[in-house]
Amino acid sequence: MTGTAKDxxxxxxxxxxxxxxxxxxxxxxxxxxxDPVKAAEDAVKRLSPQFSVWMDDETKRLLQxxxxxxxxxxxxxxxxxxxxSAHNIKGQALTLGFPLVGEVAANFCRLIEKVPSPxxxxxxxxxxxxxxxxxxVMEGAKDDGNKTGVELLEKLKSVTDDFLEQLTPKSEDD
Numbered sequence: 001m002t003g004t005a006k007d008x009x010x011x012x013x014x015x016x017x018x019x020x021x022x023x024x025x026x027x028x029x030x031x032x033x034x035d036p037v038k039a040a041e042d043a044v045k046r047l048s049p050q051f052s053v054w055m056d057d058e059t060k061r062l063l064q065x066x067x068x069x070x071x072x073x074x075x076x077x078x079x080x081x082x083x084x085s086a087h088n089i090k091g092q093a094l095t096l097g098f099p100l101v102g103e104v105a106a107n108f109c110r111l112i113e114k115v116p117s118p119x120x121x122x123x124x125x126x127x128x129x130x131x132x133x134x135x136x137v138m139e140g141a142k143d144d145g146n147k148t149g150v151e152l153l154e155k156l157k158s159v160t161d162d163f164l165e166q167l168t169p170k171s172e173d174d
Contacts, residue, residue, distance in 0.1 A: 052096075052137075052140075054092070054096055055089075055092070055093070055096050055098055055101070055137050056137060058085065058088055058089050058092060059089070059133060059134055059137045059138075061085045061088070062082070062085040062086060062089060062130060062133060062134070063130065063134060064085075065078065065081045065082040065084075065085045066082060066126070066127070066130045068081070069082060069123070069126075074118045074119065074121060074123070075118055076118055078118075079112065079118045079121065082112065082126075083109060083112045083113070086105045086108045086109050086112065086129070086133075087105070087109050089101060089102065089105040089133060090102050090105035090106045090108075090109055093105060097142055098136070098137065098141075098142050099142065099143050100136060100141055100142060100143050100144065100146060100149045100150065100153060101133055101136045101137055101141070101142070103153055104129065104132050104133055104136065104152070104153050104156060105129075105133060107129070107153070107156055107157055107160055108126070108129040108130075108133070108156075110160070111125065111126070111129070111160050111163070111164070112126075114164050114167065115167070116167070120167070122163055125156075125159060125160065125163060128156060128159075129156060132152050132153075132156060136149050136152075
């Protein structure tokens with residue numbers, strides 16, 4: 001005997017909206033002409049004037065998180081907010097046309113992730129990352145064509161590597 005859904009250990013939930021009713025089916029002729037890559041590229045082109053605004057917004061969130069650290073001190077919660085802001089920039093920078101800023105944000109995330117506790121975060125170095133991201137976005141330092149931005153990234157990487165090396169105790173085998 002087959003039971004109903006009420007007799008079972010599960011319930012079937014039907015979506016309130018059938019999304020198939022929201023899309024138009026292309027005719028075979030339209031489907032042959034449709035190029036999804038071109039449609040996506042066209043959409044990106046239409047949205048691209050907003051990219052700088054979006055990156056500015058993400059940078060403002062990063063600055064707000066940093067200002068919170070400066071005014072209230074550092075804690076797990078505030079550090080998580082700072083990390084999330086840097087992580088968002090890292091994830092969106094390439095799409096928004098700021099790959100160099102994305103690399104700086106990625107290194108900043110690496111620094112935050114590797115520090116064993118909030119108190120061990122080198123605040124001066126963290127401030128350099130925040131300021132570098134802010135300045136690069138403000139100045140439009142988007143890619144490797146910006147020599148000052150590239151030099152800044154390399155210096156931040158080097159200082160971060162040195163700091164992280166000091167955190168990791170050397171084994172006697174080294």
